[in-house]
Amino acid sequence: MTQEAREADVSVKLNIGAVRWSGIASLVRSFVALLQLFLLIRILGPESYGTVALTGLVVGYVLLLGDLGVNAALIQRADVDDSFRSANFWVGFFTNTVLAGMLWALSHPIGEFFRDADLAEPVMLVAIAFWVSSLGAQHKAWAEKNFLFGRILIIEASAAVVGASVAISTALAGFGAMSFAFGMLASSGLSSVLAWTIVSPGWRPGGRFPMGYLKDSLTFGGKLVSLRSLSHLIVSADSLYSGRFLPATELGLYMGVRNIVLQAQSMVNPAITRVGFPAVAAVKYDRNKIKAVYLQSLNFAASLNAPVVAFFFFFGQAFGATLLGQQWEGTGEIFKVMALWLAVTSTLNIGAILVMGSGQLLRAILWALLRLFLLGGAFYWSGVSTSSGIATLMTTMSILFVVPAWLIIARPIAGVTFTEFVTTSLRPFILGAVSFFGVSTLLPFEVGGIVALFAKAFTAVSIYLLLSYQFNGAFLLDLRNLLSRSGKS
Numbered sequence: 252m253t254q255e256a257r258e259a260d261v262s263v264k265l266n267i268g269a270v271r272w273s274g275i276a277s278l279v280r281s282f283v284a285l286l287q288l289f290l291l292i293r294i295l296g297p298e299s300y301g302t303v304a305l306t307g308l309v310v311g312y313v314l315l316l317g318d319l320g321v322n323a324a325l326i327q328r329a330d331v332d333d334s335f336r337s338a339n340f341w342v343g344f345f346t347n348t349v350l351a352g353m354l355w356a357l358s359h360p361i362g363e364f365f366r367d368a369d370l371a372e373p374v375m376l377v378a379i380a381f382w383v384s385s386l387g388a389q390h391k392a393w394a395e396k397n398f399l400f401g402r403i404l405i406i407e408a409s410a411a412v413v414g415a416s417v418a419i420s421t422a423l424a425g426f427g428a429m430s431f432a433f434g435m436l437a438s439s440g441l442s443s444v445l446a447w448t449i450v451s452p453g454w455r456p457g458g459r460f461p462m463g464y465l466k467d468s469l470t471f472g473g474k475l476v477s478l479r480s481l482s483h484l485i486v487s488a489d490s491l492y493s494g495r496f497l498p499a500t501e502l503g504l505y506m507g508v509r510n511i512v513l514q515a516q517s518m519v520n521p522a523i524t525r526v527g528f529p530a531v532a533a534v535k536y537d538r539n540k541i542k543a544v545y546l547q548s549l550n551f552a553a554s555l556n557a558p559v560v561a562f563f564f565f566f567g568q569a570f571g572a573t574l575l576g577q578q579w580e581g582t583g584e585i586f587k588v589m590a591l592w593l594a595v596t597s598t599l600n601i602g603a604i605l606v607m608g609s610g611q612l613l614r615a616i617l618w619a620l621l622r623l624f625l626l627g628g629a630f631y632w633s634g635v636s637t638s639s640g641i642a643t644l645m646t647t648m649s650i651l652f653v654v655p656a657w658l659i660i661a662r663p664i665a666g667v668t669f670t671e672f673v674t675t676s677l678r679p680f681i682l683g684a685v686s687f688f689g690v691s692t693l694l695p696f697e698v699g700g701i702v703a704l705f706a707k708a709f710t711a712v713s714i715y716l717l718l719s720y721q722f723n724g725a726f727l728l729d730l731r732n733l734l735s736r737s738g739k740s
Contacts, residue, residue, distance in 0.1 A: 278518050278522070279404065279407070279408040279411065280407045280408065280411045281514060281515075281517045281518035282518065283408075283411040283412055283414075283415045284411060284415070284514055284517070285511070285514045285515065285518075286415065287414075287415035287418055287419060287434070288507075288510060288511060288514055289511075289574060289575070290419050290422070291303060291418065291419070291422055291430065291431065292507050292575055292579075293575060294419070294422045294423060295422060295427065295428070295430075296503070296578065297499075297500045297501075297502075297503030297504045297507065297578055297579075298499045298500050298503050299369075299427050299428055299503070300428075300503045300506065300507055301367070301494075301499050301500075301502040301503035301506055302367055302369050302370055302373065302427075302428035303373070303428045303430075303431045304490070304494075304502070304503070304506035304507070304509075304510060305365050305367060305370055305490075305494050305506075306370065306373040306374055306377060306428065306431055306432065307431070307510075308487060308490045308491070308494065309354070309361055309370075309374055309377075310354075310374075310377045310378075310380075310381060310435070311483060311487065312480070312483065312487075313350055313351075313354050313378075313381055314381065315476065315479045315480050315483050316346075316350055316476060316480065336389070336454075336456075337456040339389060340389050340456040341456060343385060343388060343389055344385070344386070347381070347382055347385035347388075348382060350381070350382075351378045351379065351381050351382035351385075352378075354374065354375075354377075354378035354381065355374075355375050355378040355379075357374075358370075358371040358372075358374040358375045358378070359371045361374055362374070364495070365494045365495060366495070367494075367499070369427070369428055370428075372429060372432075373428050373429055373431060373432040374432075376429065376432035376433070376435075376436060377431075377432045377435050377436075379436060380432065380435040380436040380438075380439040380440075381439070383436065383439040383440050383443055384438075384439035384442060384443060385443075386443040386446075386447075387406075387442055387443030387444070387445070387446030387447060388446075390446035390447060390450040390451050391403060391406065391442075391446050391450065394446075394450045402449050402450055405445065405449060406442055406445040406446055406449060406450075407442070409441060409442075409445060410438040410439070410441045410442035410445070411438065413437050413438060413441050414434040414435060414437050414438025414439075414441075415434060415438075416434075416437075417430075417433050417434045417436075417437040417438075418430045418431055418433060418434025418435075419434075421433045421434070474612035474613060474616060477612075477616050478606070478612050478615050478616050478619055481616065481619035481620060481622075481623055482603075482619055484623055485619065485622050485623055485626055486596065488623075488626050488627070488630065488645070489509070489641045489642065489644075489645045490506065490509070492630055492635075492641060493505050493506065493638065493641055494506075496636065497638060497641075501637075501638055502638075504578070504579065504581075504582055504585075504638065505585060505638035505641065505642070507575070507579065507582075508567075508571070508579075508582050508585045508586055508589055509585075509589055509642075512563055512586070512589045512590065512592075512593050513593070515559045515563070515593075516556060516559070516593055516596075516597050518555075518559075519552055519555040519556050519559075519597070520552055520556070520597055520600050520601070523548050523551060523552050523601065523604075524548075524600070524601070524603050524604055527544060527545075527548045527601070527604030527608070528603070528604050528607045528608050529608070530544045530548075530604070530608065531544055531545070531604050531605060531607070531608025531609060532607070532608040532609075532610075533608075535608055535609045535610065538665065538666050539666075541605065541608070541609065541664065541665045541666075542665040542666050542667055544604070545601070545604065545605055545661065545665045545667065546665075546667065546671060546675055547725075547729065548601055548604060549598065549601045549672075549675050549676060550675045550678075550679070550723070550725060550726055550729075551726060551729050551730075552597060552598070552601050553597070553598055553675065553676055553677075553678075553679040553680065554679040554719065554723060554726035554730075556593065556594065556597045556598075556679075556680075557594075557679035557680045557682060557683030557715070558683050558686070558687070558711070558712050558715050559593070560590045560591075560593050560594045560597075560680060560683060561590075561680075561683035561684055561686065561687035561688075561711070561715075562590075562687060562708055562711070563586045563587070563589065563590035563593070564586070564587050564590035564591070564684075564687070565687040565688060565690075565691040565711075566687070566691065566704065566707070566708060567582070567583050567585075567586025567587055567590065568580075568582070568583025568586065569704055570586070570704065571583065571586060573700060573701050573704050574701065574704075584639055585638055585639055585642050588639065588642040588643050588646050589642055589646075591646045591650075592642065592645055592646040592649055594680050595646070595649040595650055595652075595653065596649055598653075598676045599649070599652065599653065599656050602615075602656060602660040602661060603615075605660055605661065605664040605665055606660060606664070609664055611664060614659065614660070614663075614664075615660065618655070618656070618659045618660065621655075622648075622652055625648065626645075626648050629644055629648055630644065654669075657669055657672045678722065678723055679719070679723060679726065682715055682718045682719055682722060682723060683715055685714075685718065686711045686712070686714040686715035686718060687711040687715075689711070689714065690707050690708075690710050690711040690714065691707070691711075694707050694710075
């Protein structure tokens with residue numbers, strides 16, 4: 252397909268149908284992951300869950316390095332033939348094989364670094380799961396490039412359900428932190444099998460390596476891996492710090508709250524970024540279209556995240572005590588601070604569609620290096636030693652990064668004014684705060700259980716939607732288009 256044809260087709264193929272399928276896939280996957288998270292926290296308790304959280308942290312870094320970013324380059328590149336796709340597959344295969352072996356070999360030193368004697372065995376098992384998962388990664392990237400999000404839904408929903416079932420059943424059977432690794436292995440295996448059979452049933456990688464194309468792919472992929480690694484270091488700096496210095500029980504409490512908040516965000520941002528990236532790539536030569544895609548994505552993400560942020564800020568204390576158990580009753584303040592962090596980071600993260608789609612990765616890498624330097628200095632000089640202190644520091648630094656992020660990313664790439672940036676970002680969160688504050692004030696939590704908690708949340712969300720109808724009609728219009736039959740691609 253020519254560049255002009257892709258640009259003309261983007262609004263029909265992408266903005267409605269693709270977002271809907273991607274959103275459903277993300278929602279199903281995230282809901283299952285959130286349910287798994289709740290149950291593992293309740294079954295394992297804070298101390299064992301701390302080991303689970305550290306296992307997820309370690310494998311998260313390895314996932315960023317997998318395939319050297321060539322699958323993202325596959326999506327970003329307009330002209331892709333079979334030999335180019337085959338070369339990308341083999342680069343990813345060999346890279347992930349080496350990374351899995353390194354993770355296996357370093358499992359015991361990693362456990363020693365975090366002072367957790369139970370960490371080595373889960374890390375060894377997730378190394379195998381990581382390698383198995385990589386076998387189907389390029390097929391899913393190919394599906395994304397061609398907007399086959401319905402097939403991705405089948406793959407990811409099936410893998411999520413199977414993985415969660417294995418993790419929960421093994422946790423109940425007494426396998427402790429290993430249950431998370433068993434679940435990941437089951438999920439990875441099914442995901443790769445389905446990717447080969449559903450996305451590209453007749454395709455097999457060949458042996459040709461077009462070095463010119465591959466060089467371009469590795470150049471783009473290398474920059475993207477660098478950016479993702481730096482961004483992940485920034486987001487997970489608190490996890491590294493707390494994993495190294497907090498006592499086991501306090502670590503589990505902190506990481507439990509943190510992961511619940513981030514898992515709730517994962518229902519929204521990845522789906523929008525997943526679709527916004529190829530959307531910007533398809534119109535990267537037209538700045539006005541880039542701006543339109545970015546502002547629409549920013550408003551939609553903020554509007555969906557706003558009630559989640561408000562829920563955790565106003566109802567976090569009751570949520571922890573009601574759903575997670577008595578051990579989590581004192582986590583209300585951490586929920587509040589992490590909710591504010593979620594509001595800021597979920598907004599800033601949408602900038603990823605600009606740098607990835609336009610190919611301006613060096614700009615984002617330099618900005619990420621600066622943030623990492625400042626954040627590392629803040630941790631070093633502050634010397635925080637409590638979970639609430641760590642959460643407060645992360646949130647404060649994220650707020651300080653907002654204006655520079657607009658100056659460095661949104662304004663030069665998309666031509667977004669500061670007024671447009673602030674208005675689009677803040678309006679949904681203000682509406683969410685007003686809605687949930689009113690309900691929490693009029694209906695306090697002295698009495699009631701899980702039914703009362705969700706009844707109050709439902710009331711607050713209903714008020715939020717009414718306020719959005721009055722003050723943020725574009726969000727409801729996008730939501731209606733997303734859910735309507737006319738949105739089928």
